[in-house]
Structures are given as C-alpha cells and as structure tokens.
Amino acid sequence: MWFEILRLIVNATGETLYMVAVSALIGSLIGGPLGIFLATSRRGELFAAPAVNGILGIVVNATRSTPFIILVVAIIPFTRLVAGTSIGTSAAIVPLTIATIPFVARLIETAIRDVDPGLVEAARAMGATRLQIVSKVLIAEARPGITLGITLTVVSLIGYSAMVGAVGGGGLGDLGIRYGYQRFMPSVMLAVVVVLIVLVQIVQTVGDLLARHFDKRARRT
Template sequence: MSPEIAWLILRATGQTLHMVAVAAAVGSLVGVPLGVFLATSGKEELFAAPMTNRILGAIVNATRSTPFIILVVAIIPFTRLVAGTSIGTNAAIVPLTIATIPFVARLVESAIREVDPGLIETARAMGASPLQVVWKVLLAEARPGITLALTLTVVSLIGYSAMVGAVGGGGLGDLGIRYGYQRFMPDVMLAVVVVLIVLVQAIQSIGDRLARHFDKRIRPR
C-alpha cells in the first residue's frame, strides 16, 4: 500500500472518529434526559405526564423506524440550514445526531425501567424528591445498562458513519466507495473493513469493562 493511500486511510479514520464523537456526545446529551423522561412520565409515575409521554414516544418511534439512508436524504434541507452544506463530514454529523437521539432515548428508557421499583418506593418514603430519586436511585442503579446502551450507540454510529459515505459524507465509508469500489482497489476496501472492525472491537471492549466496573451486584464465584 502506497504512502498516499495510507494517509488517505488515516485521514478518513480521523473523519469517522470526529463524526462519531460529536454525534454521540450531542445525541447523548439530548437522548439520555429524554429516555429518563420517557421512563418516568407515564401514568402515576414520578413526572406523570401521560399525554406528553405518548407524543414524545410517537416521535421517537417514527424517527427510529425511518431507515437511516432515507433519513439522510429526507433532511437534506435541514442539514443545509444547520451545516451550510449537505456534503462533507460536518454535514454528516446532522443526520447522525438526529438518528442517535431516539436510539439513545429508548435504550436508556429500557435501562431505567429495569431498576427495582422497590428502590424507588423506598427513596420516596424517605422523603426524596423526584429529581433526587432520578439522580441517586434510577441513574445510579442503571449505570451498567446505560453504559452498555451508549456503547451500542457508538458502535451503531460507526456503521451509520460508513453509510453516509454513499452520499458524500466523508470518512471511511466514503473512502471505501470512491477508492475501493469505484476505482477497483480491493486493498483499500479491505483496509477500510479492517479499520472499522478494530474500532468496533475496541469500543465494545471499553464499554463492557466500564459496565462491569459500574455493576455493583455480587456475583457468584
């Protein structure tokens, strides 16, 4: 492999990491609170708002059910409004972030709902406010599940970032299409696949270790 190709792969890897990092950070900042709200705003729950819960749930479901590549194309006007262009790495971050928010929200909601309801009742009986219950009970107990949820999100984003290469989004997917496919360079395509696999394996390993660290349950030896 020539130094020029090696440099292209290195640059594309940096672009992919940039897209994934920004989309994961922004998506999590919105998605985690949204997931907590969805898990605590049903009838007779901490922040009871059934109507709002149903409306937000419907929006989340609609966004999640839209195939990502269709979402990318459908929101091109919005992407241009936010990023000033519809192609390139910065433009790709917009649909990646929008796809991340409902994904994170549902995973976090699921992790929150797995917390023992008895702990919530105990905390409320001791006079804890709803916000204290969320912070000191729900989020604390759900940390392993939330960590795995965010890990899955980042892994999925790596795959999505490769898909935006099909519409000029930059990164490893764009490199694989332009050089590996269109220019018939199988070595470049192989290198792109290997880098993607390494990234996924590394992130999954880190996420699994963090989840085990946060899991305080006693395990049989």
C-alpha cells in the same frame, strides 16, 4: 502508492472518529434526558404526563423506524440550514445526531425501567425528592445498562458513519466507495473494513469493561 493509501486511511479514520464522537455526544446529551422522561412520565410515575409521553413515544418510534439512508436524504434541507452544506464530514453530523437521539432515548428508558421499583418506593418513604430519586436511585442503579446502551449507540454510529460516505459524507465509508469500489481497489476496501472492525472491537471492549465496573453485582463476585 501505499504511503498515499495509508495517509488516506488515517485521514478517513480521523474523520470517522470526529463524526462519531460529536454526534454521540450531542445525541446523548439530548437523548439522555428524553429517555429519563419517557421512563418516568407514564401515568402514576414520578413525572406523570401520559399525554406528552405518548406523543414523544410516537415521534421517537417514527424516527427510529426510518431507514438511516432515507433519513439522510430526507433531511438534506435541514442539514443545509444547520451546517451550510449537505456534503462533508460536518454536514454528516446532522443526520447522525438526529438518528442518535431516539436510539439513546429508548435504550436509556429501557435501562431505567429495569431498576427495581422497590428502590424507588424506599427512596420515596425516606423523603427523597423526585430529582434525588432520578439522580441517586434510577441513574445510579441503571449505570451498567446505560453504559452498554451508549456503547451500542457508538457501535451503530460507526456503521452509520460508513453509510453517509455513500452521499459524500466523508470518512471511511467515503474512502471505501471512492477508491475500493469506483476505482476497483479491493485492497483499500479491505483496509477500510479492517479499520471499522477494529474500531468496533475497541469501543465494545471499553464499554463492556465500564459496564462491569459500574455493576455492583459483578464487583461482589
């Protein structure tokens, strides 16, 4: 009995890690450039396009303000179009990714806006191109904040991945609902909670270490 439960927990943990890793990767690849654009496209900035910035800002805010469980249900037709089904681990990646994109975008935008504007002006005075300023000044200086933002995103995705279990998304959330709740097995529910806590602690610890590594001020002390 316990061997079977252990097997289920291991499989469910693998499904959760798969969902989180894929959605975090795709969401960051899309949300990262979007966040950079939002941070550099207001009036008078590097890639000034205030109208586009305003429209994208509204879309990002609207997506972020939608409760995740409602988002999952609302985009079921789109999920079926992309994944061929609305149930299962692969299908769950679709809403997870959509929720990740605006989340990452705003976090990266905030990290880049925290960079000292004087550094940008100095780079401009030295003749750096706009792309060089973005890559060698803004992103380089914002790496600690970006790292912490990605860490927060992954931690949030672990929680979201548990929520998709309520709609047949697989993973630890699905295991906790099917066995811990529906079959009245509190030990399974407890095990699921413990595994989720451990995953979050590992991700947060690694993220904090990387952010400290990238932080020039921390390395001087």
